[in-house]
Amino acid sequence: MSGRVTRRRARLLAGVVAVVAVIVVLLMTGLGKDPSVIASPLVGRAAPNFTLPQLDGPPVTLAKLRGQIVVINFWASWCTECQVEQAALDQAWRRFRDSGVVVIGVDFEDSAGAARGYVRTDGVTYPVVADAGSKTALAYGLRGVPETFVVNSSGRIVNHVIGPVGGAALASVINSMLTGAQ
Amino acid sequence: MSPMNAGEALHRARAGLPGLLVLLALVAGLVSMISVAVSDHPPASQAQQVQQIAAGLHCPICKDLSVADSPAPLAQQMRQEIAQKLRAGESADQIRAGFVAAYGESVLMSPPRQGVAGAVYYLPLLVLAAGLIIAFTLLRRWLRAPQPEPSGAGPPQLSATQRRAVARAVARLREEEP
Amino acid sequence: MGQLGTYLLLFGLAVSGYGLLAAAVGAKTGRPALVESARRCAFGLFAIVAAANATMLAALLTNDFAIRYVAGNSALETPAFFKALSLWAADDGSLLLWNLILAGYIAAVALRFRRDRPPTFPYALGVLFAVQAFYLILINGPAHPFASLANPPADGRGPAPLLQNHPLMAVHPPFLYLGFIGFTVPFAFGIAALLAGQGSDQWVSVIRRWTLVVWCFLTVGLLLGALWSYSVLGWGGYWAWDPVENVALLPWLMATAFLHSVMLQERRGMARLWNIALVIGAFALTTFGTFLTRGNVLSSVHAFAQTPVGPAYLAFLALVLLAGFGLVAWRLPELRTPASLSAAISREGAFVANNVLLLAATAIILLGTTFPLVAEAVSGQQITVGGPYFRSSVTPVFLLILLLAGTAPLLPWRATNRSRALHRLRVPATAAALVMIATAWAGVHQVAAVAGFGLAALVFVTSGQEILSGLAIGRHGMRGSAMRALARGRRRHAGLIVHMGLALVAAGIIASSSLGQQSQVTLKTGQSTVFAGQVLRYQGLHTDRQPQRIVLTTAVSVTGPSGGSAGTLDPRMNLYPASTAPIGSPSIHRGIVWDLYASVISLQDNGDSATFRFYRNPGVNWLWFGGLVMALGGAAAAWPGRRRRNSGDDNSAGQARTRPAVEAGAR
Helix, strand or coil: CHHHHHHHHHHHHHHHHHHHHHHHHHHHHHHCCCCCCCCCCCCCCECCCCEEEECCEEEEECHHHCCCCEEEEEECCCCHHHHHHHHHHHHHHHHHHHHCCEEEEEEECCCHHHHHHHHHHHCCCCCEEEEHHHHHHHHCCCCCCCEEEEECCCCEEEEEEECCCCHHHHHHHHHHHHHCCC | CCHHHHHHHHHHHHHHCCHHHHHHHHHHHHHHHHHHHHCCCCCCCHHHHHHHHHHCEECCCCCCCECCCCCCHHHHHHHHHHHHHHHCCCCHHHHHHHHHHHHCHHHECCCCCCCHHHHHHCHHHHHHHHHHHHHHHHHHHHHHCCCCCCCCCCCCCCCHHHHHHHHHHHHHHHHCCC | CHHHHHHHHHHHHHHHHHHHHHHHHHHHHCCHHHHHHHHHHHHHHHHHHHHHHHHHHHHHHCCCCCEHHHHHHCCCCCCHHHHHHHHHCCHHHHHHHHHHHHHHHHHHHHHHCCCCCCCCHHHHHHHHHHHHHHHHHHHHCCCCCCCECCCCCCCCCCCCHHHHCCHHHHCHHHHHHHHHHHCHHHHHHHHHHHHHCCCCHHHHHHHHHHHHHHHHHHHHHHHHHHHHHHHHCCCCCCCCCCHHHHHHHHHHHHHHHHHHHHHHHHHHCCCHHHHHHHHHHHHHHHHHHHHHHHCCCCCCCCCCCCCCCHHHHHHHHHHHHHHHHHHHHHHHHHHCCCCCCCCCCCHHHHHHHHHHHHHHHHHHHHHHHHHHHHHHHHHCCCCCCCHHHHHHHHHHHHHHHHHHHHHHHHCCHHHCCHHHHHHHCHHHHHHHHHHHHHHHHCCCCCHHHHHHHHHHHHHHHHHHHHHHHHHHHHHCCCCCCHHHHHHHCHHHHHHHHHHHHHHHHHHHHHHHHHCCEEEEEEEECCCEEEECCEEEEEEEEEEEECCCCEEEEEEEEEECCCCCEEEEECCEEEECCCCCCCEEECEEECCCCEEEEEEEEEEEHHHCEEEEEEEEEECHHHHHHHHHHHHHHHHHHHCCCHHHCCHHHHHHHHHHHHHHHHHHHHC
């Protein structure tokens, strides 16, 4: 009995170890990633066009900005994380404005009054538009704020950031686009 | 009626329920089920169509809820967008494709049927098939196994003490009967 | 206080380490004194962990913001009740509760076996201490709740708004934990049986009742979770097929399978190893569930904030799987029972079918929940597997389970006298058919719903019929009352009551899934709309400023079809400073047949206009009531009988009944 039983035991054990190993490896792949971060399918594709009214000013049409690098930042006055990236965006606007880079803030699910208040108190200098009805947000696959899209001069989205965008990261992306045509 | 009398009444009713009547009821039940299955559903109104499409889309800012169920403002606006697109003449597939273009495939509540992801639709069938195979194999093995033989000797003679012990054990067994 | 908590937890770890060693060494070398000292440790361990919990509770109630957990989960203005609940509101704190309940179970085991013990007791104790040691390592290491802040803030952040909105938060996690953690005990005894190599029938008589009690707790925990989702979240439903909800359901399904197949072992000495595998599987699923919930692997409404404990849970899960199923594989040649069956259509066959269906449901839900992970690992695709998939794949299995529950109680053991079973099926089958005809006539247009109502009726009538006939038989020749007759076949009758509860739950699920209505409408103050035969008029907004939140309450008057007032609905929006989006609280008029449910999803013009969602939810209260009946029936089945108080009795009866099977199996 012992020889056959031992071999059978060994085979069964090997089977158990193999299955557990597969399960563990599979689950490990999920450990490294943040499940709430979902890759946007728009990266590498044409940026959806929009014409949105500014808070105080004429409407802005994305298509008319073809030939320039555009940084589209979705934000809201009620979004606490948006305040974190405010300085970085303003800095990018001031630094790269003369190189033809445009920074546009798109207000998401907000009231005009609250948005204006935010612009005043936080000192936003770049153009800010309101996306009433969230049609543009839906076209850009927005899952929350803040999210930032960087559009190159041919109108294609080359970068997408979920969460507050860092000043250094944004600057490096814009610089690489300005120096080498992308 | 006390539970006792109900039990006896049920016992009497059961004895008297003719098999033919039961069969008739079963057939009628089956027929009604089939009639429901093949009956034409009235064409869905636009509001219902919006609901149907929305139920197949995952609300992007919620966890787990569909666009139809979600109370979030973005979901509301998605429903309005779906209604607008329906009025503009887009088909359900086109509307879904539009959202997938912006959000990726994870905006669909169920994965697309093609590709690796489509394998999930075969899983339930595979699972059930595997279960049935295992069950049949097991049952066949058990059915073929030698049945326990009753012993040749007659019932053993018990002393009074043993009889009492048996009676106690039987009473306990009855109490525990599953 | 943070220091005290830290020391207590370290001390607890040391004690559980000693308990593990003492039990293991005592078991291996056969020294009962060591085992006894390990057993006594269990009480000390419980006291220590309880003290640690009390310390955290005190810290929360006295606003000790020097402790990071308190600063992150409580605030000065949080009401005291919710401050106390913050103990389990977030990951680290809930681990404290986890450890407490686990220590409580070990102490209960130690108490239960203070005199007569099965030979597997020392091993089981060792396994229990080992599991406790893991969770204590976690709480002393990566998930340390007593970690202190260098600069304590003046005020804390407060609990997550959703978790301080409703008193159900007080009961849902504890009951769920009681259910989840409870599976450790059968697991420990299962491993012990494998380690000791014993004929495991003794194991079964010990464990069946424990598993039943744990099952009852988990049933209540799941019910409370669904009730919370329905009454608090405001989306009109009670089950969203969220990954964490799904993994909480899996051990319940496996435990249900065990509670049925254990009868195969008791009555016929069959399926011994299978039952051990089931309890190992149930525990592994709870561990997997913990990993999924706290490891931040899948996106879920229950997701705790990102913590570094994911790899630890995964390692523990791997250990559990390897040890558990490895031992099963090792012992497989020895512990296989030579079982026999006279016919497939018998009670034994029905239990096999029961296990197949329940495990199939478990596998489908498990695979569906983890599929996004697999798909992303294999092909990089990010997909969602949501409610529609689970509903359509689990419904057929669920209906088959109902069919089984409605027919199996009539089947005899060993397939004797099956024509009698067919005869007893007449009334239930007729009732089922009539219900199907009635629902089809009433205009229900989903086939699954019609079939489902019919099958629920089948289950209900079969169970009722068997209980009544049990009463009639039991009364025969006895002077006793109905209660005495019920008590004579207590386990069977309790099981039938559970089935009746199941029928109610099934009817409730089917009704609410297929017959519900909803409508979204924006009303200005004074405007009204007609929904579900009622006239609903928006009367205005009322603002209430509370210390921790602002509550905006809308008033909607309800007028019945006859013109009489039917009360007021008052759905609310709660604004918490920590949260950017308002948390809605629905208002529900509960009725026996259907609920009128209202949710306010947005306000415009300072409350002059509000957007509401109204729902007509039929059958939801059958769900709660039926679930309660299931839990109570389970408790009745677990209740010790009059003669069972003496634990010696229990074991000897078990041995007497099953010794022939053990002897036959050993050869």
